[in-house]
Structure formats: structure tokens, C-alpha cells
Amino acid sequence: MAIRTLDHLDVGGKRVLLRVDFNVPMEGEVIVDDSRIGQTLPTFQSLLDRGAAIVVATHLGRPNGHVVEELRVKPLAKRLGELLGREVRVARGVVGPNVEAETRRLRAGQVLMLENVRFDPREEANDGAFASALAGLADCYVNDAFGTAHRAHASTEGVAHLLPGAAGLLMAKEVELLGRVLNDPEPPLVAIVGGAKVSTKIGVMENLLPRVRHLLVGGAMASTLLKATGVDVGASKVEDDQLGTARRLIEEAGEKLVMPSDAVVADSFDASAERREVDVDDIPRGWMMLDIGPRTVEAFAAVVASAGTVVWNGPLGVYEMEPFRAGTEAVARAVAASKAMSIVGGGDLAAALSTLGLQDHITHVSTGGGATLEFLEGKDLPGIRALEEVAV
Numbered sequence: 363m364a365i366r367t368l369d370h371l372d373v374g375g376k377r378v379l380l381r382v383d384f385n386v387p388m389e390g391e392v393i394v395d396d397s398r399i400g401q402t403l404p405t406f407q408s409l410l411d412r413g414a415a416i417v418v419a420t421h422l423g424r425p426n427g428h429v430v431e432e433l434r435v436k437p438l439a440k441r442l443g444e445l446l447g448r449e450v451r452v453a454r455g456v457v458g459p460n461v462e463a464e465t466r467r468l469r470a471g472q473v474l475m476l477e478n479v480r481f482d483p484r485e486e487a488n489d490g491a492f493a494s495a496l497a498g499l500a501d502c503y504v505n506d507a508f509g510t511a512h513r514a515h516a517s518t519e520g521v522a523h524l525l526p527g528a529a530g531l532l533m534a535k536e537v538e539l540l541g542r543v544l545n546d547p548e549p550p551l552v553a554i555v556g557g558a559k560v561s562t563k564i565g566v567m568e569n570l571l572p573r574v575r576h577l578l579v580g581g582a583m584a585s586t587l588l589k590a591t592g593v594d595v596g597a598s599k600v601e602d603d604q605l606g607t608a609r610r611l612i613e614e615a616g617e618k619l620v621m622p623s624d625a626v627v628a629d630s631f632d633a634s635a636e637r638r639e640v641d642v643d644d645i646p647r648g649w650m651m652l653d654i655g656p657r658t659v660e661a662f663a664a665v666v667a668s669a670g671t672v673v674w675n676g677p678l679g680v681y682e683m684e685p686f687r688a689g690t691e692a693v694a695r696a697v698a699a700s701k702a703m704s705i706v707g708g709g710d711l712a713a714a715l716s717t718l719g720l721q722d723h724i725t726h727v728s729t730g731g732g733a734t735l736e737f738l739e740g741k742d743l744p745g746i747r748a749l750e751e752v753a754v
Contacts, residue, residue, distance in 0.1 A: 365537060365749040366528040368405070371502055373414040377468055379500035379525065380409065381517050383507035383729060384420040384438045391437045397712065398509070398729055399442055405506045405530035406446060406473070415468035417499050418442070418450070418475040419517045421510070427483025439475040450475055456482050457495035465499045479517050486515050493520030506530025508537075511745030512733040522748035529749050532729065537746060539705055539726050540737050544573065548670035548703055554662070554693065556581030557676030560604045564611065565739035566675065571615055576665045578620045580654045580678030580689065587612060587621055588642055596627070596645040620665060624655030626679065626686060633683040653679030654689035663696035672697050675707035675734065681714065690714055698723035707734050 382402050387394040409416055423433040436452055443450035450473045454460045461476065468474055476499075479485045484492035493516040497503070503525040505511075510518045511533070521527075529537065543551070553570045555563050560583045571577060579587060585598035590608035612619060625642050627649040628635035639655050640646070654662070666672055678693060679686040691714055697704050698720040705726050706715065715721040728734045736743060 365534065365746060367534050368408055368504065368528050368531065371504070371526060371528040373409055373412050373502060375413055375470060376415070376501040377417055377465060377499070378409055378414045379417045379419060379496060379503045379521065380405070380530065381419045381503070381505045381507045381510075381521075382530075383509035384435070384442075385422055385509065386438070388422075388432075388437070390432070393437055393441055395713070395716070396441055396445075397716070397727075399438070399445060401532050401729055402506050402530065403445055405504065405532060406442075408531060409504065410446075410471055410473075413470045415470055416473045417465050417468070418473060419479050419496065420475070420507070421480040421485070422478050423480075425478060425480050427480065427486070429481045433478055433481075435475055435478050442473070442475070446473065448473065453477060456485075457492065457499070462499060485517060486513075488514050488516050488520045490520065492516045493524060496521045497524035500525065503527035504530045505745060505749060506532045507745070508533045508728070509730045509733055511730065511743040512736045512741075514744035518745040519748045522745070527749060529746075533746075533749075535726065536728060536730065536734075536737075539703075540728070540734065542703075543671060543673045543705055544569075544738065544740065547573065550575030550669055551671045551673070552576050552578065552665055552669040552702070554578045554580070554666075554672065554674040554678075554697075555676055556583070556674075556678040556690070558582040558599065560586045560601055560608055560611075563676065563735070564604075564607055565741075566735055567611060568614075569738060569740045570673070571611075571618065574618060575669075576620055577615055577618050578662050578665060580622060580658070580662075581676055582651070582680075583676075584622050584654075585651050593643050594645065595642070595651060596647060596649045598645070598651040620661060622651075622654045622658040623661065624657045625651040626653035626655055626689070628652050628686075631680075633685055637685060652683070653686040659689055659692045659696075662693050666693070666696045666700050666702070669700060669702040672700065672702045672704045673738070674705070674711065675738070677710045677714070681710040687714070691718060694718060694720055707731070
């Protein structure tokens with residue numbers, strides 16, 4: 363997919379509206395994980411080095427068009443300033459006369475962060491007047507918010523049609539590497555898909571299936587697939603309305619599909635529950651699968667070791683509970699140790715890699731959740747499509 367990059371944009375002496383995705387986990391005003399902020403620093407530095415003033419736009423949480431005090435961007439601006447080594451001021455709103463005056467006073471090298479763009483209900487409605495107001499704050503536009511690229515919002519899609527624009531370095535990297543997975547992977551391509559629901563991942567699996575050598579499946583969604591083959595999965599979480607879809611996928615995949623052969627099961631959905639390692643066809647009545655077992659880990663690791671490209675989305679067990687993290691963490695070590703180009707989805711997987719100190723051994727940890735899934739499904743993402751259409 364050809365999109366405009368920073369090389370196509372003259373930013374010297376100009377104000378740049380930079381859309382980022384700083385929707386980071388917070389505890390009060392404390393940022394729990396600032397990796398999304400850190401991954402945008404090369405874009406900030408590139409723009410600043412070329413003489414730009416930057417107007418930062420981001421969302422935080424789901425305020426649903428209302429001002430929510432605990433979702434103000436002040437902690438984000440403070441952390442960004444610490445990482446950049448310069449002051450990042452917060453504007454007195456998202457748009458309006460006061461904000462316009464503040465942006466007009468910006469000089470090269472200065473950074474101003476707008477208040478949470480989702481405080482304004484017109485953002486998620488992709489309102490034309492709101493997009494015009496945002497565009498009026500700057501001379502050009504850069505989108506580095508891949509995590510929101512699947513949303514046609516005013517700051518991610520609407521404004522891109524109103525200003526000379528380009529993708530930031532992080533956005534361009536996401537598009538390039540995920541595009542290589544779909545169009546030109548180093549063979550063999552191995553996909554690892556986990557998480558809770560077949561229904562949310564079926565599009566990804568069906569789109570990847572013709573491209574992969576192996577499709578490894580874990581997480582609660584494996585229970586649905588196993589039940590579709592006739593396995594009694596006990597009290598494991600199953601999407602009964604997806605059993606037909608699961609049977610079709612299993613038939614289409616044939617020997618490409620690798621499902622768990624053993625599992626860590628528990629007698630309740632609780633970190634303190636009694637647990638055992640059993641074969642998947644020997645799950646006790648009333649017990650549930652909460653992680654892949656050691657033989658499955660070994661099988662997955664062997665496949666990964668021979669891969670040229672690995673793409674992984676979704677944990678392989680109930681990662682939020684410590685006793686059921688072992689499968690995800692063991693496969694993460696196998697991916698990190700492999701020589702393959704590795705693309706790993708965010709969320710729990712990013713947390714696992716960070717905890718294990720493995721993030722530097724992965725080619726790329728994607729900042730997108732839904733955006734990554736939709737890209738891998740082969741869908742057009744409006745935030746990316748707009749960067750192809752804008753004229754400079």
C-alpha cells in the first residue's frame with residue numbers, strides 16, 4: 363500500500379497537526395505503560411529537527427463526547443515532555459478561539475498538546491466543521507496513530523482531506539511490516555492466533571490461511587475449535603453459535619491448522635483454582651481450559667523455530683491470571699529466539715514481552731488492536747486510505 367511519508371512533506375517553519383494514539387493504561391494520573399508514547403518519539407524528533415512546531419492531537423479513554431476530568435491529557439503531555447527533553451504545554455481546549463490563538467503563537471521547536479479530542483462529540487462523528495476547525499490550527503498534517511487507523515474520525519480521516527499530509531514514521535512502519543506479512547513474507551509464514559473468540563478472529567484466520575505454512579491456535583477460541591471436532595471440552599468457554607464456522611475453518615485449513623493437544627485446566631475461573639495438565643480429550647467434567655499445556659508449547663515452538671515470518675495476535679491463555687501465563691510466555695520466548703521476522707500484536711502480548719524483557723528481540727510490536735486485526739483481514743483502513751488520497 364503506497365502512502366505519503368514524511369519525505370513527501372515540507373514542514374520547515376510550519377505548524378504540524380500530529381495525530382498520535384496516546385491511549386495508554388492509566389491508574390489515576392499515573393501512566394502504567396508509556397510504550398505507545400515512546401514509539402512515536404522518532405516522528406516527533408524528525409519533525410522538530412526539520413524546524414516544525416507541533417500541535418499534538420490524541421484521545422484517551424472513552425469520554426463519549428463529554429469532558430471527563432480523569433481523562434484529561436495533562437499526564438500524557440508531562441510524560442511526552444520528559445521523553446523529548448522539552449516542555450509540552452496543554453491547550454485550553456480542543457478547538458476554538460483560545461486554542462487558535464495558542465497555536466498561532468507557536469514557534470519552531472515548540473510542542474502544544476490539544477485536550478482530549480474525544481471530549482468533543484464531533485470527533486467520533488467525523489463532523490466536517492470539527493475537522494475544518496482542527497485543520498485551521500496547522501499548516502500540514504501527520505498521522506502517526508496506527509491504533510486508530512480503522513476509525514473514520516475527524517482527527518484521523520476527516521482532517522487528512524483538508525491539509526497537506528503524510529504518515530508518521532510509526533504509521534509507515536506498521537503499514538510496511540504488516541503489508542509484508544500479507545504480500546511478501548519471508549517463507550514459511552507462521553500465524554499464531556489466540557484470544558477469547560473465534561468470531562472476532564475468523565476474518566484474520568481466513569485471510570491468512572492461503573498464505574501460511576501453519577496456523578497455530580490457542581486461547582479460549584481453541585475450545586470452540588476443539589468442540590467442533592467432537593472433543594468434550596468440559597466447562598471451557600465455547601461460542602456455540604460459531605461451531606459451524608469453526609468446522610468450515612478446520613476443513614479448509616487441513617494440516618495447516620495446529621490446535622492444542624494438551625491444556626492447563628482448572629475447576630473454576632479463578633487464579634487460586636485447583637489446576638492440572640491434561641490431554642485435551644481428557645478434560646474432567648466441570649473443568650475448563652485456561653492455558654495451553656507443555657506438549658502444545660513444545661509443538662508450537664518447533665513450528666516457530668523453522669519459520670521465516672511469524673505474525674502473532676492474542677494470548678494463548680488467560681494471561682491476566684498469573685497461573686495461566688506460562689504458555690503465552692513460553693511461546694514468546696520461542697518467537698524471540700527464532701530467526702524469523704516477527705510481528706506481534708499489542709495488549710497482553712506487549713505486556714508479556716515487556717515483563718520478560720523480550721521486546722528488543724521482536725522485529726515489531728504493533729501498536730494497533732482492532733486496526734491490526736482489520737489490516738490482517740485485508741480491509742481498507744480509513745485513516746490509511748486518507749493518506750493515499752490527500753494532495754500535497
